[in-house]
Amino acid sequence: MKANHGKHNPGRWLAALSLAVLWGTGTAMTDETKTPTAPSATELATFGGGCFWCTEAIFERLDGVKSVTSGYAGGHKANPTYHDVCTGTTGHAEVIQIEFDPAIISYDRLLEVFWLAHDPTTLNRQGADTGTQYRSIILYHSEAQEKAARKSMIRAQANFLQPIVTQLVPFTHLYPAERYHQDFYRNNPNQGYCRAIISPKLQKLQKELEKH
Numbered sequence: 001m002k003a004n005h006g007k008h009n010p011g012r013w014l015a016a017l018s019l020a021v022l023w024g025t026g027t028a029m030t031d032e033t034k035t036p037t038a039p040s041a042t043e044l045a046t047f048g049g050g051c052f053w054c055t056e057a058i059f060e061r062l063d064g065v066k067s068v069t070s071g072y073a074g075g076h077k078a079n080p081t082y083h084d085v086c087t088g089t090t091g092h093a094e095v096i097q098i099e100f101d102p103a104i105i106s107y108d109r110l111l112e113v114f115w116l117a118h119d120p121t122t123l124n125r126q127g128a129d130t131g132t133q134y135r136s137i138i139l140y141h142s143e144a145q146e147k148a149a150r151k152s153m154i155r156a157q158a159n160f161l162q163p164i165v166t167q168l169v170p171f172t173h174l175y176p177a178e179r180y181h182q183d184f185y186r187n188n189p190n191q192g193y194c195r196a197i198i199s200p201k202l203q204k205l206q207k208e209l210e211k212h
Helices: 010-015 019-023 052-059 082-086 107-117 143-157 192-210
Strands: 043-049 065-073 093-100 136-140 167-170
Touching: 043 052, 043 107, 052 065, 052 093, 052 107, 052 192, 093 107, 093 136, 107 143, 136 143, 143 167
Parallel strands: 136 167
Antiparallel strands: 043 093, 043 136, 065 093
């Protein structure tokens, strides 16, 4: 499910992203400089941008992201299996749910990475993966998230030649995917799909960021 970024100009978009924020390469604080602070309250963000193995691998690398859960959302069938979702009859999309610390990474920043991580102009498709389960979708958890997502979509459109077709809907329920889908790239870096699709995508993204 290789996203097609040939239709837009990534340079302008990538320039807005900090390499340290995206890949967690910021300078670590020493023990002497650490100041104890109360834990921050976390928030949730739910996105779909093609195969969840790929989107999970990207968002797990962000500073401020506490966890990423791959699952199914946006459809009508309760407790769907991966096989069910692959039939395209459940209405669900493959999504990731991100638990993040807004004191470290904002929802707006997550949205910026979301637009960068896939091609939101291809309807029900990312690369060779086709079907409604691979659609681009943002499931917002609050009115504030909805407003932020709409504004972000307008800004992002300037970076794509074709219209963005991302679905924007309220979040209702996440059905976590089967255990073997969780942390898939982290647990299976040498698996064929990971080596052929995910690793090159992550490497390309990092190189693009290093140019700016």
